[in-house]
Each structure stands twice: as C-alpha cells, then as structure tokens.
Amino acid sequence: MLWYTGRRVLQMIPVFFGATFLIYFMVFSLPGDPIAALYGDRPPAPGVIEQIRAQYNLDKPLIQQYLIYIGNFFQGDLGTTYSGRPVSDVMAGAFPITFRLAMLALFFESVAGVVVGLIAGLRKGKWFDASALVVSLLLISVPTFVLGFLFRLIFGVQLGWFRTTVSSEAPWGELILPALVLASVSFAYIVRLTRASVADNLNADFVRTATAKGLSRRRVVTVHVLRNSLVPVVTFLGVDLGSLMVGAIITEGIFNINGVGGTVYKAIVLGESTTVVSFIAVMVVIFVLANLLVDLLYAALDPRIRYAK
Amino acid sequence: MPSKRGQAHFVAELEDTPVAPVDRLDESQKARSTWADAWDSMRRRPMFWISSVLIVLIAVIALFPGLFTSVSPSLGCDLGKSNGGPEAGHPFGFTRQGCDVYARTIFGTQASVTVGLLATALVTLIGVVIGSLAGYYGGWLDAIVSRVGDIFFAIPTILGAIVLMSVLPAATPTSVAFVLSIFAWPQIARIMRGAVLSATNSDYVMASTALGVSRFRILLRHVIPNSIAPVIVIATVSLGTFIVAESTLSFLGIGLPTSVMSWGNDISQAQTSLVTNPQVLLYPAAALSITVLAFLMLGDILRDALDPKARALR
Numbered sequence: 001m002l003w004y005t006g007r008r009v010l011q012m013i014p015v016f017f018g019a020t021f022l023i024y025f026m027v028f029s030l031p032g033d034p035i036a037a038l039y040g041d042r043p044p045a046p047g048v049i050e051q052i053r054a055q056y057n058l059d060k061p062l063i064q065q066y067l068i069y070i071g072n073f074f075q076g077d078l079g080t081t082y083s084g085r086p087v088s089d090v091m092a093g094a095f096p097i098t099f100r101l102a103m104l105a106l107f108f109e110s111v112a113g114v115v116v117g118l119i120a121g122l123r124k125g126k127w128f129d130a131s132a133l134v135v136s137l138l139l140i141s142v143p144t145f146v147l148g149f150l151f152r153l154i155f156g157v158q159l160g161w162f163r164t165t166v167s168s169e170a171p172w173g174e175l176i177l178p179a180l181v182l183a184s185v186s187f188a189y190i191v192r193l194t195r196a197s198v199a200d201n202l203n204a205d206f207v208r209t210a211t212a213k214g215l216s217r218r219r220v221v222t223v224h225v226l227r228n229s230l231v232p233v234v235t236f237l238g239v240d241l242g243s244l245m246v247g248a249i250i251t252e253g254i255f256n257i258n259g260v261g262g263t264v265y266k267a268i269v270l271g272e273s274t275t276v277v278s279f280i281a282v283m284v285v286i287f288v289l290a291n292l293l294v295d296l297l298y299a300a301l302d303p304r305i306r307y308a309k
Numbered sequence: 310m311p312s313k314r315g316q317a318h319f320v321a322e323l324e325d326t327p328v329a330p331v332d333r334l335d336e337s338q339k340a341r342s343t344w345a346d347a348w349d350s351m352r353r354r355p356m357f358w359i360s361s362v363l364i365v366l367i368a369v370i371a372l373f374p375g376l377f378t379s380v381s382p383s384l385g386c387d388l389g390k391s392n393g394g395p396e397a398g399h400p401f402g403f404t405r406q407g408c409d410v411y412a413r414t415i416f417g418t419q420a421s422v423t424v425g426l427l428a429t430a431l432v433t434l435i436g437v438v439i440g441s442l443a444g445y446y447g448g449w450l451d452a453i454v455s456r457v458g459d460i461f462f463a464i465p466t467i468l469g470a471i472v473l474m475s476v477l478p479a480a481t482p483t484s485v486a487f488v489l490s491i492f493a494w495p496q497i498a499r500i501m502r503g504a505v506l507s508a509t510n511s512d513y514v515m516a517s518t519a520l521g522v523s524r525f526r527i528l529l530r531h532v533i534p535n536s537i538a539p540v541i542v543i544a545t546v547s548l549g550t551f552i553v554a555e556s557t558l559s560f561l562g563i564g565l566p567t568s569v570m571s572w573g574n575d576i577s578q579a580q581t582s583l584v585t586n587p588q589v590l591l592y593p594a595a596a597l598s599i600t601v602l603a604f605l606m607l608g609d610i611l612r613d614a615l616d617p618k619a620r621a622l623r
C-alpha cells in the first residue's frame with residue numbers, strides 16, 4: 001500500500017504542473033490580450049499597458065511568468081480580484097459556504113442514490129427499476145440550470161416552501177433546495193451505477209456461496225452485495241467532484257449564494273478573467289488531490305487494484 | 310442453465326444437439342459481424358426505434374427549420390405581445406421581446422445540434438487516432454501521449470471551457486465545439502487505447518502478421534475496426550452531454566453570442582421573465598432535454614448491443 005501510495009503521489013506531480021501551466025498558458029498567451037480587454041474599445045494611454053504588463057510579470061518569458069505564478073500560488077498568494085481584494089481572502093470567506101452546500105449535496109446524492117439504486121438492482125425489470133431508470137435518464141438530460149430555475153419557481157415561488165435566494169450567512173436550512181439541484185445529476189448517475197453493479201454482484205459466486213451457507217437474504221444483501229457494489233460508487237464520487245464544481249458555479253449563481261461558485265459565476269458574468277482563472281486553478285488542484293485520495297481509497301477497498309499493476 | 314425441478318443434471322435431448330463434424334465449416338453461410346449481431350438485438354427494442362425516430366426528426370429540424378414554421382424567429386417580433394400567451398399560429402406564446410417561442414425553439418435547434426455533432430466528431434477523431442497509436446505502438450509514444458492525456462483529463466471539461474471561453478473573443482458554434490473537444494478527448498483516447506491493447510494480442514492479428522501484412526495495415530484493417538465499439542457508445546452519449554455543455558456556457562454568458570439562436574441562449578434569456586411567463590423557459594428546455602434524452606437512450610441501447618460487459622457508467 002505504501003509503495004502504491006508513493007507511486008501515485010509521484011505520478012500526480014507532473015499532472016499538477018501540467019494542468020496549472022495549461023490554464024496559465026490559455027489565459028495569458030492566447031490571442032485576446034487580457035490587459036487590452038480591461039479597457040474595452042477605447043485604448044488606454046501608451047505607457048499604461050506596459051506598466052500593467054510589468055506589474056503582472058507579462059513582460060517576462062512564459063515559463064518564468066508561470067514559475068512566479070506557481071511560486072506565489074504555493075505561498076498562498078492567488079492574486080487579487082479587480083476590486084483589489086486578494087483572491088485568497090475572498091476564497092476564505094466563500095469556502096465554508098460552498099463546503100456546506102457540497103456536503104449536503106454529497107449526502108443527498110450518495111444516500112438517496114445508493115438506496116434507490118440498490119432497490120432497483122434487486123428488483124431488476126420490475127416497475128420500480130423501470131421508473132428509476134426513466135427518472136435518472138430524465139435528470140441527466142435536463143441541464144442543471146433549468147432544474148434550478150424550475151425548483152426555484154415551483155418550491156420557492158409557487159409553493160413557498162423555501163426562500164428563493166440564500167442570505168449571506170447561508171444557514172443549512174436555506175441550502176437544502178440548492179443542494180437538491182446540485183445533487184440531481186450525480187444522483188442519477190449513482191442510481192445507474194449502483195443498480196448495474198448490484199445486479200452484477202447478485203450473480204457473483206460469493207453471493208451464491210453466502211446464500212448456500214444459509215445467511216438470511218437481508219445479511220447477504222447488506223454485507224455481501226451492497227458492500228461490493230459501493231466500490232465503483234466511491235470512484236465515481238472522485239470523478240464527480242468536477243461536475244459538482246461546475247454545478248456549484250451554476251447553482252450558486254441561480255440561488256445567489258456567496259460561495260466559491262457564486263463568486264466565479266459573478267466573475268464570469270462581469271468578465272473578470274483573472275479572478276476566474278485563480279479560482280478555477282484552485283478548483284483543478286482540489287480536483288486532482290481529491291482524485292488521488294479516491295484512488296488510494298479505491299486501492300484500500302479493493303486489493304486487486306494495488307497488486308494488478 | 311435451464312434445468313427442470315427435481316432433475317439432478319440437465320441433459321439435452323439428442324435431437325437438440327445434432328452430432329456434426331467439429332471442423333466442418335459451412336462456407337456458403339456469410340460470416341456474421343459484431344455489427345450484424347448488434348443490429349439484430351437493437352431492432353427488437355422499442356426504445357431503439359423511439360430514439361432513432363427522434364434523432365432523425367431533430368436532424369431534419371436542424372437542417373431545414375423553415376419546413377416547420379413560417380414565422381420568423383427574430384424579425385417581426387411584436388413588443389406589444391411581450392410575454393403573451395399562446396394564440397392561433399403561435400402555439401407556444403411569445404418571449405419578452407415579443408418573438409414567437411415556437412419559431413425560436415425550431416430555429417435554435419441548428420446551433421445546439423451543430424455544437425454537439427462537431428464536438429463529438431472532433432473528440433472521436435482525436436481520441437481514436439491518439440488512443441490507437443498509443444495502444445498499438447506502445448513505448449515512448451504511449452508514455453508521452455498518456456501523460457499529456459492525464460493532464461487534460463485533470464481539468465474538468467466545462468471548467469476548462471469556462472477559462473478558455475472567457476478569454477477568447479466572439480464565439481461561434483465551431484469555436485465552442487473546438488474548445489469543448491480540447492478538454493474532452495482524453496476520455497475517448499483512454500478507452501480506445503485500452504481496447505486496442507487487448508485487440509493487439511488476439512489471434513487474428515498474429516495470423517495477419519504471419520501472412521506478411523504490414524503493421525500499419527493490420528492496425529487499420531483489423532485492430533481499429535475491432536476496438537471501435539466502446540468508443541461509438543461513449544461518443545453517442547457524449548453528443549448529448551456536449552449539447553448540455555453548450556447550453557451551460559451560453560447560460561453563463563460565455564457561450565454563443567446572443568445574436569446566435571440556440572436553446573442555451575433562449576433558456577438563459579428566459580430567466581428574466583420566468584415567474585410571469587414560464588413557457589419561455591419550458592419549450593426550449595424541453596427541446597434540449599428531448600434531444601439529449603434521445604442520444605442517451607441510443608447510447609444505452611448501443612452499449613447493451615455492442616458491449617454487454619460494460620457497466621452503466623457515463
């Protein structure tokens with residue numbers, strides 16, 4: 001396990017640098033000058049552009065710029081937003097809210113997804129299974145923002161069960177509706193994944209052995225089938241973090257939540273590309289780290305993974 | 310195994326298993342390909358026909374929107390009818406700008422479908438070329454390509470697209486498709502690489518090598534056709550997800566410019582009058598979801614037919 005962990009961490013290093021360089025490169029080296037974009041249609045005074053370019057180290061070679069940026073990144077200096085606040089500051093304020101939202105969404109999608117998927121998998125071909133499949137397909141094919149609008153309209157405006165916008169402290173209760181929206185697509189994928197893997201495991205030899213041993217059906221299902229079916233779900237949660245981040249940008253935008261996603265949403269709408277990049281760079285880093293964690297967890301759950309390669 | 314209750318072992322009746330020389334090959338019978346088998350299993354499923362009919366219909370709407378409505382979607386909008394309900398000739402009512410919702414939904418098909426198709430074609434092309442070269446030739450080529458793929462894979466598609474789209478000037482359906490495929494190709498490349506790796510070790514490849522067929526020709530004639538099935542399944546599903554991605558980018562205001570009619574733009578603009586006039590949101594959203602649903606269903610059926618072992622992952 002230690003050997004495996006070490007190898008995975010080493011493999012992650014080039015991915016981390018490559019991914020952050022890619023994002024840096026896209027923003028600062030492609031046609032479409034971000035500094036000129038600051039000024040819109042009217043060009044600024046001649047010296048100003050050079051001054052700003054020097055301030056952001058844009059006059060140096062690309063590799064050097066990137067190294068300065070990544071050096072600052074590791075020291076916690078993520079640059080400043082257009083209004084002059086340090087990005088790290090904004091992030092510190094916004095992160096706890098997004099964390100609460102993500103925890104709620106993860107809770108909804110994994111608990112409800114596994115339960116529905118398990119029942120559907122156990123009753124493959126029956127009406128519950130068929131309707132679970134149809135609902136999951138529908139949830140996947142409706143974009144998150146449409147679902148967000150609909151939920152807000154139905155539960156917020158017409159039924160009045162929830163507030164349509166979340167206050168700045170974002171208490172747990174107000175985050176329930178946005179978390180349901182955020183969880184919807186992943187819920188659908190988890191249902192499909194759990195269902196397929198439960199149906200698969202029901203035919204496995206170890207389940208037949210357990211049944212033949214005389215274990216009750218309840219015990220066979222909870223201990224043998226469910227536990228083994230959770231392995232692919234855990235891996236999915238790692239990959240899913242990426243769509244959860246995108247979902248957070250949209251959901252927090254719609255419900256006006258002052259979290260990380262809401263900040264990115266506003267920055268995108270206002271065209272503050274440097275803020276967008278800093279935040280997304282941090283998100284990509286979190287994504288890479290989370291997937292490393294999931295890989296390790298996966299290897300711990302399923303010994304075949306670590307000895308296979 | 311079929312067995313009757315109370316029967317210890319199942320033994321087939323003799324007439325069920327006619328004795329025949331094991332090496333006799335009926336050469337008059339045409340060899341059945343994977344595709345013929347897949348077609349046989351697909352055409353029995355009603356879902357296949359439902360999704361196919363939907364996809365053909367959507368394609369016709371995208372190509373010839375004029376066939377379905379005579380109302381102009383952008384000219385002749387009447388502000389006096391702003392947010393108006395359905396009336397004769399305008400079954401879906403009017404937008405905030407007084408434009409016909411039905412006509413806009415019909416004409417919005419083209420941009421959304423173009424992005425989905427183009428992005429899928431690009432991703433499949435890049436993924437198949439890179440994945441098969443890496444899997445087939447191995448060595449340093451594989452090492453480099455796989456590491457580069459890991460880097461792109463580490464950036465979630467829409468997050469990467471948000472960064473690129475927010476710095477690129479005016480977007481077109483083509484540029485949106487390009488941007489999406491930049492971050493989405495590693496998935497296909499990985500699947501293709503795995504499939505090519507397992508196909509390379511099969512007997513027919515060895516047989517072709519023994520017959521003196523060149524390596525590259527084996528790749529083109531045998532390895533790729535035999536490993537493309539899982540890629541086609543994923544490509545079908547991703548066509549739907551690209552359409553959703555385009556609408557998400559348009560919703561954020563960094564996708565297609567508002568002058569281009571697309572479902573994403575219409576849904577995004579509908580949010581201002583959502584409470585008073587939800588139909589402005591519902592119709593383009595329904596059109597988008599039906600399109601995505603059609604491709605998801607077709608992907609599911611293709612998966613069952615071509616790749617029975619694959620689980621219902623994305």
